[in-house]
Amino acid sequence: MKVVQAGDPVLRATARQLSRDEIADAKVQQLIELMRETMRDAPGVGLAAPQVGVGLSIAVIEDRPEYQRNLHPARKAAMQREPVPFHVIINPTITAIGDEKAEFFEGCLSLKGFSALTRRHLKVKVEALNEKGEAVSIKAEGWYARILQHEIDHLQGTMYVDRMETRSFMNDDNYLRHWAGVSVENVRELLELNERS
Ligand code: ZN
Numbered sequence: 001m002k003v004v005q006a007g008d009p010v011l012r013a014t015a016r017q018l019s020r021d022e023i024a025d026a027k028v029q030q031l032i033e034l035m036r037e038t039m040r041d042a043p044g045v046g047l048a049a050p051q052v053g054v055g056l057s058i059a060v061i062e063d064r065p066e067y068q069r070n071l072h073p074a075r076k077a078a079m080q081r082e083p084v085p086f087h088v089i090i091n092p093t094i095t096a097i098g099d100e101k102a103e104f105f106e107g108c109l110s111l112k113g114f115s116a117l118t119r120r121h122l123k124v125k126v127e128a129l130n131e132k133g134e135a136v137s138i139k140a141e142g143w144y145a146r147i148l149q150h151e152i153d154h155l156q157g158t159m160y161v162d163r164m165e166t167r168s169f170m171n172d173d174n175y176l177r178h179w180a181g182v183s184v185e186n187v188r189e190l191l192e193l194n195e196r197s
Contacts, residue, residue, distance in 0.1 A: 046061045097121075111161065125138070
């Protein structure tokens with residue numbers, strides 16, 4: 001499937017919830033399969049149905065070990081990034097656990113070629129249905145918690161650009177050229193981003 005880009009109204013609408021009967025329907029099952037393929041093709045670590053032009057409250061998530069192979073171990077540790085097996089969340093609700101936040105560069109398949117510093121809750125809890133219509137409860141921390149927040153935002157019509165540090169918005173070439181090896185603390189200093197309370 002084609003990943004729709006920023007400006008498509010579907011990315012700004014609230015996705016509709018599904019009944020258990022709808023989830024069992026072959027059309028929805030096929031949509032989930034296509035979303036998995038589209039996410040892997042991109043490749044990305046998450047994809048929400050609105051990103052393929054479908055206004056339904058479904059997201060797929062998968063952070064494969066091979067995506068993390070080229071990350072510097074210290075960076076991977078700082079990101080708290082660990083492999084996450086493929087799974088589906090339907091009609092999710094999310095709540096933050098505690099007040100801790102984490103800030104890293106974040107991108108989106110619907111804003112291809114850009115990224116920006118984005119602050120997210122460090123720990124979250126998600127209640128959702130899976131692809132079989134069964135209730136699931138997820139507690140997540142670190143990068144996985146970030147992926148969940150990003151994808152569930154999509155289901156509410158929100159994108160990371162609504163939450164980013166606007167001065168840190170940049171394209172991938174310049175990220176790699178100037179910022180990839182710089183700590184978030186130093187990026188903040190170099191971009192003259194004020195300390196937050
Ligand atoms: Zn996205």
